[in-house]
Amino acid sequence: MKSATGSTPATMLLEKEGLSFELHAHDYDPDAARKGLQAAEALGAPPAQVFKTLLVKVDKERPACVIIPSDRKLTFKTVASALGGKSASMMPPPDAERMTGYKTGGISPFGQKKTVPIVLDASAMEQSRIYVNAGRRGLQCSIDPNAAASHFGWTVAPVSE
Structure with missing residues (x-):
């Protein structure tokens, strides 16, 4: 579905893949x-329903994307474990921007320049819809987390506290 706010690589991918989503602009x-x-x-919206997209490096070299509720913190050990690694750390913002093609504050799990493993926090499965960034600062999309995880082959694991 297109919107007056324009399209992004994220919305174009969701449209191409036929996934149902709604756009929500905000300040x-x-x-x-x-x-x-x-x-x-x-x-x-409740913070537990609005998810943030974080980029990490597993074992200091393998990039990955992690999606967790906005009111929670990432647990690096569980992220590393979910991706078959021993450790994980945050990716520096300039590296995340180069890898995804998005600016920090507007990084979407959809339509990134480079395909990397994605882990969705298991708490998302308690929601019928979650909000994730749609590829631009101030633009979110609401989507069924089960449909997105299944369609894109995301790992679902408890990776936040």
């Missing part, structure tokens, strides 16, 4: 300490 605060919580507040 983006570049100075917010926690962008995911700011998005949840702007959308009027």
Whole structure:
């Protein structure tokens, strides 16, 4: 579904793949300490339903994408374990931007320049729909987490606390 806010690589991929989603624009605060919580507040949605997209490196070299609720923190050991590694660390923002083609605060799990493994926090499966970034700051899409994980072959694991 297209929107007046325009298309992004994420929305184009979702349309191409035939997945049902809805776009939701909101005011983006570049100075917010926690962008995911700011998005949840702007959308009027519970933080447990608004997910943030994080890029990590497993065992210092393998890139991966992790999607967790905006009010939770990533547990690096469980992410590494879910991806068959021993350790994980956050990817530096400039590297994440180069790898995905998106700016931080607007990184979507969909339509990234480079295909990497994606882990979705298991808590998403408790929701009928979750919000994830649609590829631009201030633009979220709501989607069925079960459909997205199944369609794209995401790993579902408890990776946040």
